[in-house]
Amino acid sequence: DAGITQSPRYKITETGRQVTLMCHQTWSHSYMFWYRQDLGHGLRLIYYSAAADITDKGEVPDGYVVSRSKTENFPLTLESATRSQTSVYFCASSYYNEQFFGPGTRLTVL
Amino acid sequence: DQQVKQNSPSLSVQEGRISILNCDYTNSMFDYFLWYKKYPAEGPTFLISISSIKDKNEDGRFTVFLNKSAKHLSLHIVPSQPGDSAVYFCAASGGSGGSNYKLTFGKGTLLTVNP
Numbered sequence: 001d002a003g004i005t006q007s008p009r010y011k012i013t014e015t016g017r018q019v020t021l022m023c024h025q026t027w028s029h030s031y032m033f034w035y036r037q038d039l040g041h042g043l044r045l046i047y048y049s050a051a052a053d054i055t056d057k058g059e060v061p062d063g064y065v066v067s068r069s070k071t072e073n074f075p076l077t078l079e080s081a082t083r084s085q086t087s088v089y090f091c092a093s094s095y096y097n098e099q100f101f102g103p104g105t106r107l108t109v110l
Numbered sequence: 111d112q113q114v115k116q117n118s119p120s121l122s123v124q125e126g127r128i129s130i131l132n133c134d135y136t137n138s139m140f141d142y143f144l145w146y147k148k149y150p151a152e153g154p155t156f157l158i159s160i161s162s163i164k165d166k167n168e169d170g171r172f173t174v175f176l177n178k179s180a181k182h183l184s185l186h187i188v189p190s191q192p193g194d195s196a197v198y199f200c201a202a203s204g205g206s207g208g209s210n211y212k213l214t215f216g217k218g219t220l221l222t223v224n225p
Contacts, residue, residue: 031211042116042199042217043154050211058212090153094211097142097203101153 002026006091006102013081014110021076021105023091031094032074034058034066036087037104043090049074081109113137114202116216124224129187131219133200136181140204144213145174145185148197157198158185190223197221 004025013019023032034046035058045058047066055066063085065077074093078085086109092099115134123129133143141162146154160167160174160183167174173186187194200216 033212035215040217043215045212045214048212092153097211097213098144098156098159099211099213101146101155103153104151 004091004093004100004102006089006105008105009103010106012108012110015082016080019078019081019107021078021089021091021107023074023076023102025072025074025091025093025100025102027093027095027100028071029093029095029100030071031099032068033092033094033099034064034074034076035090035092036060037090038087046076046089078107081107083109085109111136112217113140114200114214114216116198116200116219118219119217120220120222122222122224123190125192126189129185129190129194129221129223131185131187131198131200131221133183133185133216134181135183135202137202137204137214138181140202140214142203143174143176143183144201144203145172146199146201146215147194148199148218154199162204187221190221192223192225195221195223 007022033048035043044060049055049068089105091102144159145157147157148154158172176183197218199218201213
């Protein structure tokens, strides 16, 4: 399917475990982004990527790792999950200012 | 430091009336502004945008106004419909190089349109 997809849509994990959230886009957009949405904070940028093998930190990068070996994929890894990382995570891609968002992953860390 | 502010967490209007959502920004480097709409359990979707060289942009029932001197923008929805009930995010971008494509979001305003 064309567009941007995220998997899994829902995930429950335990403190200290490693979790990887997947993001895939079919538009060949250069830019990709990861956000988290929390009550009272809106959307906050975690990491972004301008192209394959080029990534940079956003506003709240601590505790997260990203990679981008292919243009279409931008996985986000929580190396050792903490309860404060319980959130809804959105991936987005863009070719200019307008970003297109995936459906989100709801992550719960127990 | 919050660079994009949506000071009203919620807004309730009657169907058929005008909805006005407000957004303020502090960074004078921002030169492009967007509004996104978000329904529960879905990702945000792009609604309308405006460049800093304009003061108004219209798309059907949606109009965005930009007042650069006041660092203020607003989204007008006329007439409001129950299907417009959603969270609306204001976002801004600007700067040089790759940072042009980063968006800074406000915290969102929950719009409820009552039948």
